[in-house]
Amino acid sequence: VWRRWGQGQPLALFHGGGGSWEHWAANIESLSQHREIWCPDFPSFGDSGDVPAPGQVDEIAQVTADGLDQLFSKRIDIAGFSCGAMVGTLSAHERPGRVGRLILVGAASLGVPRNHPPLQVWRKATDPVQRMALHRTNLHILMLASPEPDEAALALHARNVERARYNGRRLAFSTRLLDLLDALDVTRLDAIYGEFDATCDGNLALVESVIRERRPEARLIGIPGAGHWVQYEGAAACETAILALLDD
Numbered sequence: 001v002w003r004r005w006g007q008g009q010p011l012a013l014f015h016g017g018g019g020s021w022e023h024w025a026a027n028i029e030s031l032s033q034h035r036e037i038w039c040p041d042f043p044s045f046g047d048s049g050d051v052p053a054p055g056q057v058d059e060i061a062q063v064t065a066d067g068l069d070q071l072f073s074k075r076i077d078i079a080g081f082s083c084g085a086m087v088g089t090l091s092a093h094e095r096p097g098r099v100g101r102l103i104l105v106g107a108a109s110l111g112v113p114r115n116h117p118p119l120q121v122w123r124k125a126t127d128p129v130q131r132m133a134l135h136r137t138n139l140h141i142l143m144l145a146s147p148e149p150d151e152a153a154l155a156l157h158a159r160n161v162e163r164a165r166y167n168g169r170r171l172a173f174s175t176r177l178l179d180l181l182d183a184l185d186v187t188r189l190d191a192i193y194g195e196f197d198a199t200c201d202g203n204l205a206l207v208e209s210v211i212r213e214r215r216p217e218a219r220l221i222g223i224p225g226a227g228h229w230v231q232y233e234g235a236a237a238c239e240t241a242i243l244a245l246l247d248d
Contacts, residue, residue, distance in 0.1 A: 001040065001041045001046065001047040001048045002038055002039065002040045002041075002067060002071065003021055003038070003039045003040075004036065004037065004038050004039075005028050005029075005032040005036070005037045006031070006032030006033065006034075006035060006036050006037050007036050008034060008035045008036050009035055009036065009077070010035065010036045010037075010038055010072060010076050010077070011031065011035040011036065011037055011038070011076075011077045011078075011079065011246070012037075012038045012039070012040070012068070012076055012077070012078045012079075012088075013027070013028075013031075013037060013038070013039045013078075013079050013080075013081075013084075014040065014042075014064075014078060014079070014080035014081060014084025014085070014087050014088050015039070015040075015041070015042065015045065015046075015081060015083075015084050016081045016082030016083045016084050016106070016229075017082055017083035017164070017166075017167070017168045017169070017172070018157075018160060018161040018164045019045065019046075019081075019082075019083075019084075019160045019161075019164070020041045020045050020046030020047070020160050020163070021039035021040065021041055021046060022046075022156050022159075022160060023081055023084075023160075023229070023231070023232070024039055024081070024231060025156065026231065026232050026235045027231050027235055027238065027239050030235075030236075030239045031239055031242065031243070034243055035077075035246075038071065038076075040064060040067060042060050042063075042064060042083075042084075042087060042166075043059070043060050043063045043064075043166075044060065044164065044165040044166040045160075045163070045164050045165070045166065046160065046163060050165055051063065051165075051166060055166065057083070057086060057087065057090065057166075057168055057171055057176075058090065060087055060166065061086075061087050061090030061091050061093075061094060062094060064087055064091050065090075065091040065094045065095045065098065068091060068095065068098055068099075069095065069098070072098075075097065075098060075099060075100035075187065076098065076099060076100060077099075077100045077101040077102075077103075077246055078091070078092075078099055078101070078102050078103070079103040079105055079192075079242055080102070080103070080104060080105060080107070081105040081106055081229075081231060082105070082106050082107065082108060082172075082199070082228065083108075083168050083171075083172070084105070085104040085105060085106070085107035085108075085109075085177065086107070086108075086109055086168075086171065086176065086177050088102055088104075089102065089104075089107075089177050089180050089181070089184065090180070092184050092185065092186050093180050093183070093184060096185035097185055099184075099185075099186045099187075100186065100187040100188075101186070101187055101188050101189075101190070101245065101246055102184070102186045102188070102189045102190075103189075103190050103191065103192060103242060103245055103246075104177075104189070104190070104191040104192070104211070105191070105192045105193075105230060105231060105238075106192070106193055106194065106197055106199060106228045106229070106230055107177055107191065108171075108172040108173075108177070108199045108200075109171060109172055109173075109174050109175060109176045109177035109178065110175065110177055110178045110200075110207065110210050110211070111174075111175035111178055111210065112199075112200045112201075112203065112206055112207055112210060113200075113201060113203075114173075114198065114199050114200060114201055115201055116141055116142060116198040116199075116201070117141050119138045119141055119142060120134040120137050120138055120141075121134070122134035122135060122138070122161075131158075132154070132158060135154060135157060135158040135161065136149060136154055138157075138161075139153065139154060139157050141198065142198050142199075142228055143157065143198075143227060143228050143229040143232075144227045144228070144229055144232070144233050145194065145195070145196040145225065145226060145227035145233060146227070146233065153229075153232060172199065178210065178211075178214065181211065181214035181215050182214050182215075184215075188217060188218075189211075189215045189217070189218050190218055190219045190220070190221075190245045191207070191208070191211055191218060191219070191220040191221070192220070192221050192222075192223065192230060192238060192241050192242065192245075193207060193220065193221075193222055193223070193230060194222070194223050194225075194226030194227045194228060194229075194230035194233060194234060195222050195223060195224050195225060195226055196225075196226065196227045197226075197227060197228045197230065198227060198228050199228055204220060204222045207220065208220040219245065221241040221244075221245070223237045223238050223241065224237070226238070
C-alpha cells in the first residue's frame, strides 16, 4: 500500500521496523509543500499484505523496489528511517540507477555499538493497562529521548508495533547496511540522526566516520534533543535538514 500527498518532484519516505507510513505522520504536511510525498507500508507492516517467503528483509526490499519501478520512470529520492534505511539501501542495490538521493535517517546495521536496555516483552501482557505501560517503556528505551512520551506518540507506536508481522531486531545489530554502501549506484548518500539516538548510543561522530569511510561525500546532520525517532521528536529541524540535503 502506497499513499501520496502534494505535488512536485517525488520523495519517498520509508518507515522503520514495527511501524507504518505513520512514522512520518508529523512531517507529511510540511514536506508535501515542497515535494510530492510517497509513503509505503512495507510488506508485513501496516495495511500491506504479508511479505513473500522466506519473509526476510530482502523480500521486503524486492517488493518495494518493484513498487518503485511501477510508480516512477526516473530516479526517486528516498529518506529511509531505521529499518527503512535498510530497505532503501537494498532497493538501490537491487535497482541500480533507480534511487537518486538516499538519506539514511537513524540507520542501524552499521556495526556501531549500542548499549540501551533490552526492550520489554509486551505480547504476553493480557491486561490493556499493563500492555500500554510496556509500550511506553519501550518507546523511551529505543525511540524517543524524552522520558515522558506524549500520548499521540504512544498511541501511534502501540498501534503499529501490534500490527507488524516482521521482526528485524537481529538485522539491526548486523553490518548488513554498511556492507552495501560501497557499491550503491545513487546520486548522493547522506544521513540524519537524533542527538541521543539509542541505536548508536548518541555517538554521531562514530556513525559519521563509519559512513564516510565507505561514502566520503556523505554528510551527517545531527538534530539536537531528539532520539532515534528523530523525525517525530525533532520534526521541524529534521524536515529542514531533509530539504537542505535534497536541494543542495
